[in-house]
Amino acid sequence: MEAASVAHEHHGPPPAHRSSRVHAPTLGMLLFIGSEVMIFGAFFTAYFFIRIVSHNPWPAHGTKVPEAVAGVNTAILLSSSLTLHWALSSIRRGNRFGLKAGMVSTFALGLTFLIIQINEYIHVGFAPQDSAQATIFYSLTGLHGAHVFIGLCLLAIVSIRAFRGHYSPEHHQGMEVPGIYWHFVDIMWVIVYTAVYVL
Amino acid sequence: MNPLRNEADAFRILLYIVGVLAVIVAIVLIVRAVS
Numbered sequence: 001m002e003a004a005s006v007a008h009e010h011h012g013p014p015p016a017h018r019s020s021r022v023h024a025p026t027l028g029m030l031l032f033i034g035s036e037v038m039i040f041g042a043f044f045t046a047y048f049f050i051r052i053v054s055h056n057p058w059p060a061h062g063t064k065v066p067e068a069v070a071g072v073n074t075a076i077l078l079s080s081s082l083t084l085h086w087a088l089s090s091i092r093r094g095n096r097f098g099l100k101a102g103m104v105s106t107f108a109l110g111l112t113f114l115i116i117q118i119n120e121y122i123h124v125g126f127a128p129q130d131s132a133q134a135t136i137f138y139s140l141t142g143l144h145g146a147h148v149f150i151g152l153c154l155l156a157i158v159s160i161r162a163f164r165g166h167y168s169p170e171h172h173q174g175m176e177v178p179g180i181y182w183h184f185v186d187i188m189w190v191i192v193y194t195a196v197y198v199l
Numbered sequence: 200m201n202p203l204r205n206e207a208d209a210f211r212i213l214l215y216i217v218g219v220l221a222v223i224v225a226i227v228l229i230v231r232a233v234s
Contacts, residue, residue: 022204026204026205078217084206084210085206085207085210088207175206176206179206179209180206180209183206183209183210183212184209186213187212187213187216190213190216190217190220194220194223194224199227
């Protein structure tokens with residue numbers, strides 16, 4: 001009788017079956033990042049084929065990649081990971097000012113990175129169709145730039161939610177998942193920067 | 200440590216990768232300078 005009354009009180013569809021012990025949004029991000037690694041892997045395969053297998057000079061003759069500007073940009077992007085970590089550490093301690101300041105700083109640094117990247121494209125002095133090296137330069141950095149743009153959209157949503165009073169020390173999963181994505185974007189940039197600009 | 204479990208672990212992995220790449224770049228630049 002008691003079991004029947006409990007069953008009767010339940011409203012709506014039954015909870016979805018979950019075959020994984022991993023939190024569903026985190027599992028989704030895990031699978032997404034797995035696919036992203038494969039996409040970047042395909043682009044890096046083209047890069048290494050052009051540079052190592054075909055023995056093409058890097059960059060192409062008569063061109064130059066602005067490693068100093070990109071180095072500053074790398075520092076800016078790494079700083080954005082630091083401020084994002086600060087924001088999340090703050091909300092874990094219940095510090096809402098740290099959360100808001102950290103998110104605004106992270107967004108501003110990410111946006112600065114993207115603007116500098118666009119400015120670099122304007123002044124770099126070669127176009128994607130000029131050579132195979134130019135094509136893969138724009139492809140790799142452009143693919144990463146697209147990821148930064150998506151990350152900025154996620155950061156904007158998190159920032160707006162933070163200013164509207166969302167998130168607490170107990171409930172901040174909505175920040176954890178975009179945070180993992182943003183750190184992944186930074187990791188990919190460090191690898192792209194090392195391969196394209198430094199080595 | 201699982202970088203995809205939470206943000207803190209992902210941040211730690213980022214720092215490790217930056218460190219490893221810095222060492223790789225230093226080794227490559229030293230080898231280039233010597234040879």
